[in-house]
Amino acid sequence: MSRPQKQCIFCTNPANSKEHFWPEWMHELLPQLPDPRHNRKAYHYHPKVGTIEEGASHRPGALHTIKIRAVCATCNTGWMRNLEEAARPFLTPLIKGSLIALGVEQGTIVARWVALKCIVAEHASRDTTLTPETDRFALRDRGAIPDYFQIYLINHNIKHGIRYNRHSVGISLTGPVSNPPPWGRPKNVQSISFLLGRILVHLNASRIENYTIESRYRTFPINVWETCRLWPFVGNNMVWPRRPLLDRGGVSSVSSALEIALSGPRSRGVTTLQRARDG
Numbered sequence: 001m002s003r004p005q006k007q008c009i010f011c012t013n014p015a016n017s018k019e020h021f022w023p024e025w026m027h028e029l030l031p032q033l034p035d036p037r038h039n040r041k042a043y044h045y046h047p048k049v050g051t052i053e054e055g056a057s058h059r060p061g062a063l064h065t066i067k068i069r070a071v072c073a074t075c076n077t078g079w080m081r082n083l084e085e086a087a088r089p090f091l092t093p094l095i096k097g098s099l100i101a102l103g104v105e106q107g108t109i110v111a112r113w114v115a116l117k118c119i120v121a122e123h124a125s126r127d128t129t130l131t132p133e134t135d136r137f138a139l140r141d142r143g144a145i146p147d148y149f150q151i152y153l154i155n156h157n158i159k160h161g162i163r164y165n166r167h168s169v170g171i172s173l174t175g176p177v178s179n180p181p182p183w184g185r186p187k188n189v190q191s192i193s194f195l196l197g198r199i200l201v202h203l204n205a206s207r208i209e210n211y212t213i214e215s216r217y218r219t220f221p222i223n224v225w226e227t228c229r230l231w232p233f234v235g236n237n238m239v240w241p242r243r244p245l246l247d248r249g250g251v252s253s254v255s256s257a258l259e260i261a262l263s264g265p266r267s268r269g270v271t272t273l274q275r276a277r278d279g
């Protein structure tokens, strides 16, 4: 018996197309390793069950060749490709670490592309998603970035790494009122981080009222939430490379922002950590 085909996350067609998370044109710009291997793990935590680990380690092949099946060929070769082509001239210098200033128009294109990538990645497994259909369709139709997305571009000095981290959680804040209401998406807070050459791309997203990752965890000594935010815009003309330059520890502390935020009081939840890295 064949498995029922999933639906494209951006329309009603079957999801019949595989999307490279790191697009093919980008591969030659990313670090090349002689005998590439990668890990792709997921850790599911439930307060009653504990942690369940799944996924493979030390799989042959470069991490940047992974593909996700969540969209249809029409979307993938249509509006998604157009957005990618529009973003490419700005992504290339960011990846290489060459100087680039992003005005509102260019920055919006890059932010849209990051939002698209994050939403596709979110739907690699359908039981940990956060962004509802109306917001996915609004990105497709109007280029609207969900208003609960905060997007950061941060420079780092890891030379050979390729990483991807997604941490998603279904949180309910403790107290007399159920916040959020006890229905809706399986997850309501997430952070996604991935390396693109010299840039760490990071997304924080919370769909709970009065809950932000940024307010619960400030990075030290420089608060990257204040200095490296691409979206919503901080300034008119943001320039990269910019400070701080994160080292390995800095990259992992930004990537773990949600984990660190969750260790504070008044929140509990069922969490999933999806982690892919070369090595």
Ligand SMILES: [Zn+2]
Pocket (backbone or CB within 6 Å): 008, 009, 010, 011, 012, 013, 071, 072, 073, 074, 075, 076
């Ligand atoms: Zn589609």
